[in-house]
Amino acid sequence: MLEILRHWSPRADPAPTPRQSGALPYTLVEGRVVFLLVTSRRTGRWIFPKGSISSGMTGWDSAAKEAMEEAGVLGTVSQEPLGSYQISDKGVLVDVDLYPLKVETQLDEWDEMHQRLRHWVLLAEARRLLAERSLVRLAEKLHRSLTTDRVRQ
Template sequence: MEVLRERLAERSLLRGSDPSGTQTGAIPYAVIDDQPVFLLITSRRTGRWIFPKGSLMDGLSPWESAAQEALEEAGVEGQVDPTPLGTYRTLKRGLRRTKVLDVTLYPLRVERQHDQWQEMRQRYRHWATFAETRRLLTERPVADLTEKLSRQLAAS
């Protein structure tokens, strides 16, 4: 029952609040045998499967910041599309308070995967088909944006 109350409070906060910050992120993908696969990473705090994301970096455009997050958090580089897939709202829980964030995601076609990267001791990474990606992601809007990218890739 407590979990249900917590989820309802989260939904209320997400709907009724203006964001206190913005982030940018990447959906790293590759096309193998005409099928898209997506690179997920674990979050540092909870171990949930997510895509790389973080605050905007000084001197970089939002899509360049997204590509830099993918390099630091997932150890991948490639072609980032400057056209965003969309934006979703999420909660970031800190030690002292919870913030409402708007996160804009950009497609990143992976061209190089490093064996060693900055956050390799803090995260796992996993390539997954769309069906598995949808199952592993806990935030529905992120899964919906992944589906949007999957449809775009199938049409091209």
């Protein structure tokens, strides 16, 4: 029996982690990158818009939909995620892919306007307001990418 146990290796494939998508809304104002934050409905903490990927939609289309519903903004969304981060949703770990969204229109009225606040911030204020360090790192990554691209032009 000991010989069998020495060679036995239980192998269970882990269940796939659920995925969501989110938008990292930004624009350029007088050459400076500004980000749009929203408050979460449950805790009131500052976050970027995110949610479950709608059936039949790509991750980036779903991210744009979340930005419109939660923040009231429309724009051009990247088809490549900037990165991802994990959240705990009711005790389950969820991976969230975050897609940059260059805001072109800000609506005066939107679906969740009475449930959330929205706030435009520079990177320094985003660092202060975002409780999730992974969100700060993704904002910094996008900021570096946008400012490096401008310097090269």
